[in-house]
Amino acid sequence: MGSLVLTDLHASVVTDEGETQILKGVSLTIESRTTHAVMGPNGSGKSTLAYVIAGHPKYRVTSGQITLDGVDVLGMSVDARARAGLFLAMQYPVEVPGVSVSNFLRTSVTAIRGEAPKLRTWVKEMKGAMVALQMDPAFAERNVNEGFSGGEKKRHEILQLSLLNPKFAVLDETDSGLDVDALRTVAEGVNAFREQSAAGVLLITHYTRILQYIKPDFVHVFVDGRIVKSGGADLANALESEGYEQFAPASA
């Protein structure tokens, strides 16, 4: 059993105007085979949490630590984190003009697995994963995220999740901008991944809607850069009826 452990994590965003602290002491332990939902209002810093785990250069960790199976993550480059078993499904996946999905996926899978998959089995594997997410195989020839609809972008993220098979996956607002059908398809993809792998999942969301399809083991309320309350799946129901106002920081 592995674990992703965040200990008293402080981080700030670096902009031209200076540095602003966003994460103000986040501690969280995610064990393999468990799903944690982090829920919070806009601007609470939950996307920052996702980026900091993945190692986005815009953010600077000022104190605290992250370990994956006991190994320090913060000292690793972005790509080394991914090869160590971390995955971030992004809220806003980036367009990469001129790079086809199939080339991208194969390069990525080769980097993660440490060897190039055999061409014949690879094509089958990729097509199979696409069909499972109800994606047209012609999709593989398009440029990465270029001209994708919101739903296509999110399916593409989950496609990568299933092919890269990480130890821990962070899903950053994977539900945002999806209609009900697309949400169901994406959620089925995540659930299939959870069943097939021993991975731990950190599901970051603003709404409880996705939790009807992806059942979390734990729910954390995230406000003003820290976790203010933790509980079981039923905590989400309380949030649904009562909103985030009860957790608003005293200063607000």
Next chain:
Amino acid sequence: MTLAPPIDLAPRLTSPDPDVFAVPTGREVEWRFAPLDVFGRFFHPIEGAGSVVAGGESEFVRNVDIADLRSSWLPSDRPMAIARSLVQQAVVIEIPRGQVLVDPVTVKLIGSTAAAYQHVEINVGAFSEAVIVIDHDLDRDICGAIVVNVGDGAKLTMLSVVAGDTLAVHISHWHTTIGRDATFIGCAVTTGGSAVRISPSVSYGAPGGSAELLGVFLADAEQYLEHRIFVEHEQPHCTSRVTYKGALAGPGARTVWVGDVLVRRGATGTDTYEMNRNLLLTEGPRADSVPNLELETGDIVGAGHASATGRFDDEQLFYLQSRGIPEQQARQLVVRGFFAEVLGRLDQGELRDSMMEIISRRLGLPEEVSGNGLRGW
């Protein structure tokens, strides 16, 4: 972007006599960017300079004595006029009328001396179709022209490759005249040499012609690459598309792209668009991009231009790295993708791949090849 001076609307000065053209001083609009200390060697006759010949003759390719060349082309600057007056041999490529060639005609140009003059004359007969790949000699300093005549209703795709890990100086003028309803697709792939100046120009001999000028260039530290395009629309109902992309890395890497498009009064129904994008991969390079569009008539289908020079997008890098792809490989993928948008416009899959291969090799992809500067950026 540099502010563009207006295009001189007078017909360009052309002459076979080098002395009609003054020795450039660097103050001239067309020489203001260029390193004249390097190109200056071609401003005066070079004693003992030989000629460029085709590496192998074929059914379509011949080396001929310059006295036997029939060409109506006239030089429009001093280096070209000197080269034209001193070159002793010409390479003639002739595609007979009505022939549709399946395989590309590949011509390897070779200079006979360390500095050599060049004249290549390409005649594509009416209603023929051909793909011609010109592989320039970058082991020698070369100055000269490629003159292309695309016959009525013909279709020519011409790739002109100036690549190689050398410090050569190269100046060439590629002039294409497009016949009635003919199609010309010209693609420049420029990655090598220490100082390279290429001037592709297009004119239309009759209505209905179509030109697509593509270009990809990569400049490394202390390398100067200039592309100076001139499209003159003087016939009605012709189209032109110019798409050039460049990437620069390392201190002293320098590129210049000038795109002059002139739509003459009689060229009604013209449809033209030109675009240049440059990607700065490191601190230190400089890219100049100067699109010029002059219209003498408003009775056209469309005319436009775009130019942008930007830095490498770190978000793309983060996205690829977050999928386990190491930083250097991720950078190379992004740059390869940047160029793929241009080369993707070529219909010929194999050629597209081999041009991409040149780019990849220059970027250090795949891992085992190339040891020069762009690898480390």
